[in-house]
Amino acid sequence: MAGGVATCTVRGRDEFGNQLDRGGESLAVLLTPAAHPDRRAHAVSVGWVDDRHDGTYDVHFEARKAGLHTLHLRHEVSGR
Numbered sequence: 001m002a003g004g005v006a007t008c009t010v011r012g013r014d015e016f017g018n019q020l021d022r023g024g025e026s027l028a029v030l031l032t033p034a035a036h037p038d039r040r041a042h043a044v045s046v047g048w049v050d051d052r053h054d055g056t057y058d059v060h061f062e063a064r065k066a067g068l069h070t071l072h073l074r075h076e077v078s079g080r
Contacts, residue, residue, distance in 0.1 A: 012055050012057065027074065029047030
């Protein structure tokens, strides 16, 4: 669906797979066309994350072009 905002909720986990019960993590969103060989250079979305402060995050994204896409979430760690 091009032009509409979609939302999904993700739950944070620590390095041992335990669910997080607090927020505060920084996540980056990227939506790319699935079939394009240079996906990052052709990102086709607007995305943002809302921290629910309970270990879950609402991820919102809007595809600018119709078609099959891949949603990438990156945990941004400060100081690395």
